[in-house]
Amino acid sequence: MTRTPxxxxxxxxxATPVRRLRPPLVRAGLWLTLAGLIFVxxxxxxxxxxxxxxxxxxxxxxxxLVSALATAILAAMAAFAISxxxxxxxxxxxxxxxxxxxxxxxxxxxxxxxxxxxxxxxxFGEELxxxxxxxxxxxxxxxxxxxxxRYAALLRGGTVAMMGGLxxxxxxxxxxxxxxxxxxxxxxxxxxxxxxxxxVGASGLFGRRIFRWMAARLLASEVHP
Amino acid sequence: MSPRRGRQAPLTLVTxxxxxxxxxxxxAGDQRNMSRKRDWSGLMVRxxxxxxxAYRALLEDMTPYLRALAARCFKASGDIEDAVQDxxxxxxxxxxxxxxxxPFGPWLVAIANRRIIxxxxxxxxxxxREIELTAEHETFSLHPTNLRFEETSTDEAALHAAIKHLPPxxxxxxxLLKLREMSLKDAALASGRSVSALKVATHRAIKSxxxxxxxxxxxx
Numbered sequence: 295m296t297r298t299p300x301x302x303x304x305x306x307x308x309a310t311p312v313r314r315l316r317p318p319l320v321r322a323g324l325w326l327t328l329a330g331l332i333f334v335x336x337x338x339x340x341x342x343x344x345x346x347x348x349x350x351x352x353x354x355x356x357x358x359l360v361s362a363l364a365t366a367i368l369a370a371m372a373a374f375a376i377s378x379x380x381x382x383x384x385x386x387x388x389x390x391x392x393x394x395x396x397x398x399x400x401x402x403x404x405x406x407x408x409x410x411x412x413x414x415x416x417x418f419g420e421e422l423x424x425x426x427x428x429x430x431x432x433x434x435x436x437x438x439x440x441x442x443x444r445y446a447a448l449l450r451g452g453t454v455a456m457m458g459g460l461x462x463x464x465x466x467x468x469x470x471x472x473x474x475x476x477x478x479x480x481x482x483x484x485x486x487x488x489x490x491x492x493x494v495g496a497s498g499l500f501g502r503r504i505f506r507w508m509a510a511r512l513l514a515s516e517v518h519p
Numbered sequence: 520m521s522p523r524r525g526r527q528a529p530l531t532l533v534t535x536x537x538x539x540x541x542x543x544x545x546x547a548g549d550q551r552n553m554s555r556k557r558d559w560s561g562l563m564v565r566x567x568x569x570x571x572x573a574y575r576a577l578l579e580d581m582t583p584y585l586r587a588l589a590a591r592c593f594k595a596s597g598d599i600e601d602a603v604q605d606x607x608x609x610x611x612x613x614x615x616x617x618x619x620x621x622p623f624g625p626w627l628v629a630i631a632n633r634r635i636i637x638x639x640x641x642x643x644x645x646x647x648r649e650i651e652l653t654a655e656h657e658t659f660s661l662h663p664t665n666l667r668f669e670e671t672s673t674d675e676a677a678l679h680a681a682i683k684h685l686p687p688x689x690x691x692x693x694x695l696l697k698l699r700e701m702s703l704k705d706a707a708l709a710s711g712r713s714v715s716a717l718k719v720a721t722h723r724a725i726k727s728x729x730x731x732x733x734x735x736x737x738x739x
Contacts, residue, residue: 302578305611312615379629409520435628445613449633469674 316417318374321442325370329439329465332431333472339474340427358399359471364392365463372508373439373457377446386453389460396464436462520554560623567614574709578607581627588631592639602638606631682724688725 295303306407315321349355366391375385439458559577566574584601589602609630618624682693695706696717707714 298600298606298607302575302582302605305578305607306571306575309566309569309571309574309611312567314567314614314618317618378618379613379633380621380626440662445616448609448613449630466620 315445316377318378319371320468322367322370323376325374325439325442325461326367327365329435332434332471336427336430336469342472343474346472355471356400358396359468361392361399361473362464362467363409363489365389365396365467366461366468368392368462369457369461370439373443373454373461377443377452379449383453386457389457389464393464396467401516427470428466432466434464435465474480479508558590559627560619562707563614563617563623564619567619578610581610585631588628590633592635596685598638598642605634605638609634677732678728681728684731685724685727688712688716689720689727692720693724693728696721 316324343349352490366419372385372388375381376383436458440455440460443454443458529545559580562573562577566577585603585606587601589599589606591608593602610627613630617623623727652727685693691710692706695701695709696703699707703714703717706717712720
């Protein structure tokens with residue numbers, strides 16, 4: 295076993311200058327800028343849905359879109375804040391009101407769609423395009439977020455992963471609403487909710503493992519640089 | 520939202536202003552101690568810029584404090600030292616997350632608490648899977664470590680006598696595989712015989728032993 299003074303010697307030996315992290319809100323802003331960039335690319339490559347202007351006049355759609363976007367922004371802020379050791383856990387409550395509103399609009403939409411259209415109002419092709427859009431949005435954003443929050447691995451890995459997952463899920467749902475021209479079928483609404491649940495669940499499940507792996511690597515690289 | 524209200528109550532490490540203590544009776548030692556502690560933030564800022572001397576001073580200063588924190592949760596000195604080292608490593612790995620505009624104490628204590636709790640959880644989980652060995656478990660296959668009860672254990676004496684009556688190849692197979700508990704591969708290497716030959720010899724030996732040992736007790 296290494297003795298503590300020897301460990302201190304080793305740590306001092308490899309104490310190179312480090313660049314301090316920017317404030318968490320600035321870093322959340324950077325990540326959201328990346329999300330905005332992806333949105334722009336998708337708008338150019340894929341095009342926004344043709345009936346966007348018309349849909350934005352519908353209160354249910356507008357509230358759902360705004361609340362998803364608000365959930366994404368607030369969850370990103372919370373994830374970056376709680377990834378630091380000395381920030382309060384109360385940051386976790388920040389996206390909750392927006393999340394509640396978002397979930398309730400999805401639930402209402404789902405119910406309304408079920409009653410008016412029925413469960414068979416979807417096609418396979420729509421589903422596939424929906425999935426591609428989902429992967430194009432969520433994978434780069436989730437990777438960027440995990441990379442930016444890797445130091446949280448040694449502290450509150452699970453919580454940070456869940457909050458980050460929520461941010462990615464909400465931003466993906468916003469992208470789906472903006473770019474995917476679908477009617478409010480039960481399937482598409484289920485996509486919204488299902489994607490959110492899937493991303494948050496997966497980040498809770500795997501995020502902890504990824505962070506644990508990152509923690510081991512972080513510590514190993516510090517001792518044997 | 521007030522980010523750090525919840526965790527600050529137990530901390531007296533870092534005071535916001537450098538105001539001298541009004542309680543003069545505390546003694547010069549305490550004041551010196553406080554001024555050193557107050558300097559931790561400055562030391563960390565210099566350490567972040569690559570000042571190794573400041574970094575060493577900070578780590579050495581912090582260690583007794585971390586040890587006291589760890590001692591609240593662990594009893595064995597080895598565990599305490601492990602926890603301290605874990606915290607020091609973590610502080611080192613994420614020293615770039617310290618913001619000089621904020622007090623150092625809550626940052627350090629949050630890291631220490633998190634690592635100590637993680638270690639406690641891991642320890643509890645590991646212990647729930649472990650079974651403590653008692654003296655009864657401590658048996659070894661080597662001959663000298665086993666207790667001999669020749670005079671009391673008549674069965675064992677009878678068995679050894681029966682083994683002596685076996686043909687040499689069967690006796691060797693039993694001795695290597697059963698008494699010395701070697702694997703078939705090792706026994707084959709040790710005896711220079713093939714694995715199948717050893718298997719056959721063992722099978723025959725056990726059959727013969729069964730016959731020899733049964734004879735005296737069986738009503739004829």
